Amino acid sequence: IAxxxxxxxxxxxxxxxxxxxxCTQDMRHNAMYWYRQDLGLGLRLIHxxxxxxxxxxxxxxxGYSVSRANTDDFPLTLAxxxxxxxxxxxxxxxxxxxxxxYTFGSGTRLTVV
Amino acid sequence: xxxxxxxxxxxxxxxxxxxxxxxxYSNSAFQYFMWYRQYSRKGPELLxxxxxxxxxxxxxxxxxxxxxxxxxSLFIRDSQPxxxxxxxxxxxxxxxxxxxxxxxxxxxxxxxx
Numbered sequence: 001i002a003x004x005x006x007x008x009x010x011x012x013x014x015x016x017x018x019x020x021x022x023c024t025q026d027m028r029h030n031a032m033y034w035y036r037q038d039l040g041l042g043l044r045l046i047h048x049x050x051x052x053x054x055x056x057x058x059x060x061x062x063g064y065s066v067s068r069a070n071t072d073d074f075p076l077t078l079a080x081x082x083x084x085x086x087x088x089x090x091x092x093x094x095x096x097x098x099x100x101x102y103t104f105g106s107g108t109r110l111t112v113v
Numbered sequence: 114x115x116x117x118x119x120x121x122x123x124x125x126x127x128x129x130x131x132x133x134x135x136x137x138y139s140n141s142a143f144q145y146f147m148w149y150r151q152y153s154r155k156g157p158e159l160l161x162x163x164x165x166x167x168x169x170x171x172x173x174x175x176x177x178x179x180x181x182x183x184x185x186s187l188f189i190r191d192s193q194p195x196x197x198x199x200x201x202x203x204x205x206x207x208x209x210x211x212x213x214x215x216x217x218x219x220x221x222x223x224x225x226x
């Protein structure tokens with residue numbers, strides 16, 4: 001089934017630990033995005049990639065890093081997790097940087113304790 | 114003031130009612146307007162996509178854009194309990210070659226039998 005796969009589905013993480021959230025798509029979309037969704041704040045863009053090999057910063061990039069080695073994968077890394085990074089993280093993709101609407105993954109629910 | 118304002122609700126209606134969901138925005142440069150539906154513990158899914166002003170209909174759903182008033186609406190006719198979800202508006206503009214959308218915070222809709 002074409003779409004976006006995110007892993008893990010949920011995770012409890014000790015503060016200070018490093019973690020990578022995985023995102024894989026099989027639609028050959030060029031553009032990919034990472035959002036966090038918090039109650040009352042809505043979806044906020046963390047990082048994006050318009051095409052393989054390029055990345056850019058979104059609204060809330062601090063504490064996060066991304067890489068885009070190929071078209072299909074767009075991992076998000078928390079170098080040293082803090083409790084304020086407790087959130088639901090969504091990966092999304094679109095055919096290209098022109099926004100025709102996104103396809104979202106099912107999310108990773110992360111709790112930092 | 115956020116660029117995109119959306120009443121969080123919840124909006125509770127009886128089955129069969131006509132539902133009106135709305136967003137206002139402040140930036141007249143927005144060109145593309147979208148509505149996403151998000152079920153509990155799932156990722157958002159694209160419902161409607163419109164460019165510039167006017168109406169677009171898809172089954173029971175009608176999206177309306179009034180650029181002069183900076184106001185967009187989503188109407189749901191003959192609402193069903195399965196329409197119970199959070200509805201997110203989103204809009205985008207050219208930001209140096211990218212069209213990354215700005216999302217509203219979402220309106221929670223409850224359709225009771």
